Amino acid sequence: MASPYTLADLLTPQNLDQIRAAYLAALQGAGIPAVTEWLPKVGVEMAYVDMIARAIDEQIAEDLPDIVASGFLGKATGIFMDLLAQQVYQLERIAATSTTFNLQFFSAPAAPPYNLGVGDMTVIAPSGNHYSNTAAFSTKPGEASDPVPFQAATAGASFADDPSPSGAGVIFQMVTAFAGLTLQPASADFDPVTQSGSSIGQIKPVRSGATIPDPHTMVLRIDATGDVGSAQFSISLDGGPFAAQGTLLATNTGLAGGWTVIAQSGGATPSFRKGDTFTIISPGGPNYVQGSDEESNADLAARCRARWSTLSLNATKPVLYLWARIAYNAASRIQVTPDPVTAGQINIVVADSHGPISAVAARGIETFIAGKLRNVLASVRVKPATAFGLSTSGNVKVSAADKTRVQAAAQEAWLLYLGTVPLGGVVRLAELDQAIMDAGAIDTDGLAFDEVPANVQLGPGVVPQDGNDGGLAEAMTWQLL
Structure with a gap:
């Protein structure tokens, strides 16, 4: 036999x-x-x-x-991995998402009025990525438009053009110019409200009259289940203790300087459930949300392994990892550690494939997990990872005819690699060499990080980012053959 x-x-x-x-x-x-x-x-x-x-x-x-x-996590791929996750672990692969943000348009006094429908305005970033408006908007001579939402032409993490002044500060251009119109990142009164819990009612902050809202972070907590007119609530301002406010009304004024909160019941009763929270932040920004690629086989397998840990009564590391991914599916690098000083506090550091997540995303994850920990003697703090700008140097031999193509391909491969380095991981010179050689270079020598020819060990909670002005095309010495 x-x-x-x-x-x-x-x-x-x-x-x-x-x-x-x-x-x-x-x-x-x-x-x-x-x-x-x-x-x-x-x-x-x-x-x-x-x-x-x-x-x-x-x-x-x-x-x-x-x-x-298809029967083994870590070996199954593609549709076979999808089938394994669905049938055994009751999980679906997270689909790719699109990058979104808001822009604002300013009209010169002599400009004509414009009324633009969905998709009528397309802007382009220096990267060549295109974004189009997803809501109709209008402009009037001499005035600024309301914030206009834009979305990437296609889903995926390669659309990483953050217009936020606190982010990359990418400057966009209109593909088709409109006479008298200029654009810049939108400056909103409030960030989008982040919610924890299962309430189906809506909470919306607005200005009190013409007063510009004071800068605050306010958490509105439901203290008694009900609908508008019966639910009870309290608020915490800038991390302070919760103060009871009484009945949740359709219009709630006097909650913070220049703030009014509008409440709306959902389609079923009760609309607001005890313990659920709504986090409101002012001022807002362009509300940049980084798009993500379709969940990889490795990431889906990691979620599958963490799946049954959710049956535990304790908030284990796999459970916290899973909750962070559910709260913000672009989160691809997550570090969970107990706080060395505060007993019962869990610290979570998060990055996506492009680097640290935004403060808004971190607050959303924290609010989501805090709701899950409601009956557990633990607290959670979520913060974006720390970015470490890594500069490169060295000599690259390349055909003169292929130089531009090789530079572009090497830059793309290098950024993809940096997006996979784990929090506190090691950035390897061999990966830089491979990115350049796979792009079509003839040879390399003298490669270094920050002028040191050695791998770089990152600190806890740190992720690498390209620290080169102009990318590899400017940082490396390109020798034409």
Whole structure:
């Protein structure tokens, strides 16, 4: 009897010659005496063997490794990984999301009025990425428009053009110029409200009259379940203690300097549930939300492994990792540690594939997890990772005809690698070399980080970012051959 196949054997694709040889060996092992006499001949017997071998090759062999791998986390890929996650772990792969932000348009006094529909305004970033408006808007001569939402042309993490002054400060240009119009990142009165819990009612902050809202972070907490007119609530201002405010009305004034909160019941009763919170922050910004790629096989496998940890009564690391991913699906690098000073406090540091997440995203994750920890003797603090700008240097030999193409491909590969380095991980010179060589360079030498020819060990909670002004094209010395 032939030895059983190992998992490694089953995961290795077989070509037609290997399949034919294995089939002949199986026939011979079954005691068919004439097999050895068929081998040098081209007759009916070998035609039959070839027919079976080709059928296996064309119908089974290509998919067999994927089918076998579909039962194992860390080996399953593509639709087979989707099937494993759905059937065994009851999880769906997180789809790619699109980058969004708000811009504002200013009209010169002599400019005509404009009324633009969805998709009528497209802007372009220096990266070449295009974004279009997702809501209609209008402008009047001499006035500023309301904030206008924009979305990337396609989903994915490569659309990473943050217009926020506190972010990359990307400057956009209109693809089609409109006479008298200029644009800049929108400055909103409030950031989007972040909610924890299952309330279906809506909370919306607005100005009190014409007064510009004072800068605050306010958490509105539901203290008694109900609807507008019956639910009870309290507020915490800038991290202070909660103060009871009484009944939640349709219009709630006097909560903070220049603030009014509008409450609206949902389609079912009760709309607001005890313990749920709504976090409101002023002033707002362009509300930049980084798009993300479709969840990778490795990340989906990690969520699957953490899936059953949620049955624990304790907030284990896998559970906190899972909650952070649920709260903000672009979070790809997460570090969970107990606070060294405050007993019962959990510190979570988060980055996405481009670097530290925004403060708004961190607050959203913190609010979501805090709601989950409601019955646990623990508190949580979530903060963005710390970015470490890494400069590169070295010599690159490249064909003169290929220089521009190689520079662009190397930069793309380098940024993709930096986005995979874990929090507190090691940035390796070998990866820089591979990014450049795979892009089509002829040779490299003298590669270094911050003028030191060695790998860089990052500190806790730190992720690397490209620290080169102008990218690799400006940082490296390109020698033309």
